[in-house]
Amino acid sequence: MPEVAEVYLDGRFVPIGDARVSVLDRGFLFGDGVYEVVPVYGGHLFRLGQHLDRLAASLAAVGIADPYDRAEWEALFVEMARRAGPGDHSVYLQITRGADVRRDHVYPPDLKPTVFAMSSPLSGPPAEQLARGVSVRTLEDIRWDRCDIKAVTLLANVMLRQAAREAGADDAVLLRHGFALEGTASSLFMVHDGVLFTPPKSRHLLPGVTRDLVLELAEANGLAWREESIPETVLRRADEIWLTSSTREVMPVTRLDGEPVGDGMPGAVWKRMHGWFQACKQRLRSGSESC
Ligand code: PDD
Numbered sequence: 409m410p411e412v413a414e415v416y417l418d419g420r421f422v423p424i425g426d427a428r429v430s431v432l433d434r435g436f437l438f439g440d441g442v443y444e445v446v447p448v449y450g451g452h453l454f455r456l457g458q459h460l461d462r463l464a465a466s467l468a469a470v471g472i473a474d475p476y477d478r479a480e481w482e483a484l485f486v487e488m489a490r491r492a493g494p495g496d497h498s499v500y501l502q503i504t505r506g507a508d509v510r511r512d513h514v515y516p517p518d519l520k521p522t523v524f525a526m527s528s529p530l531s532g533p534p535a536e537q538l539a540r541g542v543s544v545r546t547l548e549d550i551r552w553d554r555c556d557i558k559a560v561t562l563l564a565n566v567m568l569r570q571a572a573r574e575a576g577a578d579d580a581v582l583l584r585h586g587f588a589l590e591g592t593a594s595s596l597f598m599v600h601d602g603v604l605f606t607p608p609k610s611r612h613l614l615p616g617v618t619r620d621l622v623l624e625l626a627e628a629n630g631l632a633w634r635e636e637s638i639p640e641t642v643l644r645r646a647d648e649i650w651l652t653s654s655t656r657e658v659m660p661v662t663r664l665d666g667e668p669v670g671d672g673m674p675g676a677v678w679k680r681m682h683g684w685f686q687a688c689k690q691r692l693r694s695g696s697e698s699c
Pocket of ligand 1: 445471590591594595613614615616617618619652653654655657
């Protein structure tokens, strides 16, 4: 039984078992589409504006005409949050280029994009993972050169995450030309001598919405931070490593390739950031705009 009862597809809410997409949909045939994942805390959408900005950038980058205007997107997300009910959820939205009449790499200009959305319960990172931290493997980044686009084409990410799992780790940190970039579905942070580092935005990583909030929280609370490329060799000497995302929040990494990170426990800087992040979520839950 799927955990989602009802989904949004092309303008209608339907039971998940009744949702039908053509086998000629380019999302199915080519992974030709983009997506977003937006958390909802106590009915309130988390940084919807930033998610919609990134969605617009992804659509523009792949040349899919935006099927809705900004107000329509906002209305859809608000309705998704309302239907999800109380508690915490994540709204998954995907837009594919649509269904053609044949399989052809070249697409006609007049395809109608397929818009699909569903909400799932969001339980946040398990307390036990926050207490112990997670383990990661470094793996060579085999993805393409446009990782800044939030494309549904995630085969490389799937293979990398699976490889990390089969090697006994929770996730992978991806390396390209000797620099650490991000996780398979998360942004990367490192603490060195009390300073927080994250790689600058580029075509080799996704501009994470959670990443930007973490930097804002650092700034607001007087924690020194820098956007700077992270050489693999420096990552191996980090006092703390974190992975951040909409679903995993700020996750401490306590083992890197089997070696302890710092003292092998979630670090003091992480504890402060975790507190600021939870306070921010609480403000959002209570209806404040300030998160
Ligand atoms: N992934 N980097 C990659 C490759 C990601 O897939 C994600 C998010 C992030 C973090 O972005 P944000 O903070 O905006 O969630 C970084 C989502 C959650 C997913 O694929 O499910």
